[in-house]
Amino acid sequence: MDLPFNPELFGVNINIHLILEYLAFFIAYRYYVFLRKRSTDVISSNNRLSIILGAALAALIGSRLVGFLENPLIEFTLKNAITLLNTKTIMGGLFGGLLGVELAKKIISEKQSSGDLFVFPIILGIFIGRIGCFLSGINEFTYGKVTTSVFGMDLGDGLLRHPTSLYELVFLTILFIALKTIHKTFRLKNGDLFKFFMLSYFCFRFCIEFLKPNVFYTFGLSSIQILCVICWLYYSKFIASLLLGKHLR
Template structure:
C-alpha cells in the first residue's frame, strides 16, 4: 500500500479520508448513545438536546475559524473560497464546541456539568479520523517535518517525515486508557472532560513543533496559541493538578 492511499472502485477514486471522517462522526455518536443508556444522566432530554446543538454549532464555527487561521488563504475566486469553507481543524472544533455548550447551558439555565459523556466518543471519533489523515499522507496537513530518525516515513513526496498522525493515534490509545481508569475512581462530575481537554491540547501544543507550521506570534502557531487560551480557560483545574502532584 502506498501513501497517499487512494483506492479505485469501479473506476472512481475514493477519498478515504472523507469516508473515515463520516464514519468517525457516525461511530462516535452511536457510542455516545450507548454510553448514555448505560449511565444515569441527570440532565433532561430537552436540555441535553440543546447542549448537543450548541456543541455542534460551536464546533462547526470553531473548526473553520481556527482552520483558516492555521493557514490563511485569502479568496480570489470561487474555488479558493470553497477551499476556505472546507478547511477545518479538530482543535477549533473542540474549543468552539466547548464555548457552544457553555453558551447553550447559560441560555437554558442548565447548571450541571455535561462534558463527561462526550469524552470517550470524542476520542474514538478523533482516532478514526486520524487514520484517514495518515492514509491521506501529504494531502492533509497532519504530516511532520523532514527527519533522519528511524520513525521517518514517506508520506507521498519522497521525503522521510515525522508521521504525526501515527504519533497521535498512539497518544489517543494511552489517553483513553488513562481516562477510563480515572473514571473508575468516581471523580467529581465534569472533571473527566477537563482532564481530556488539558491532556489533548498539551499533546497538540508539543507536537506542533514537529510540523512545518507558520509560526505567527512568539514562535507559536495558531494551534499553539489556541492551546494557551485553553490553559487559561482551565487554569483553576491545572493549578489543582500541580497542587495535588506536590
C-alpha cells in the same frame, strides 16, 4: 501500501479521508448513545439535545475559524476561498464546542456539567479520523517535518517525514486507557473527566505542532499552539486545584 492511499470502487476514486471522517462521526455518536443508556444522566433529554446542538454549531464555526487562522495571509482568490471554506481543524472544533456548550447551558439554565459522557466517544472519533489523515499522506496538512529519525516515513512526496498522525493514534490509545483507569479508580467531580481530556489532548497537540511544517507564527507559536495556551488559561482554576491535589482521591 503507498501513500496517499486512493482506493477505487467500480472505477471511481474514493476519498478515504472523507469516508473515515463521516464514519468517525457516526461511530462516535453511536458510542455516546450506548454510554448514555448505561449511565444515569443528570441532564434531561431536552436539555441534553440543546447542549448537543449548541456544541455542534459552535464546533463547526470554531473548526473553520482556527483552520483559517493557520494561514490568514493566503492570497484571496476564488480557488483559495473555496479551500478556506473546506479547511477545518479538530482543535477549533473542540474549543468552539466547549464554548457552545457553556452558552447553551446558560440559555437553558442548566447547572450540571455535561462533558463527561462525550469524552470517550470524542477520543474514538478522533482516532478514526486520524487514520484517514494518515492514509491521505501529504494530501492532508497533518503530516510532519522532514526528518532523519528512524520514525521517518514517505507520505507521498518522496521525503521521509514525521508520521504525526501515527504518533497521535498512539497517544489517543494511551489517553483512552488512562482516562478509563482514572474514571474507574478515582471519585471525580462531574465534569472533571472532560477537563482531564481537554488538558491532556491540548498539551499533546501543543507539543506535536513543533514537528509540523507550519507556515504562519505569532510570537513563535502556531495558531493551534496559541489556542492550546488559551485552553490552559480557560482551565487555570482547575489546573491550580490539580496542583493542590484536590481532585484525584
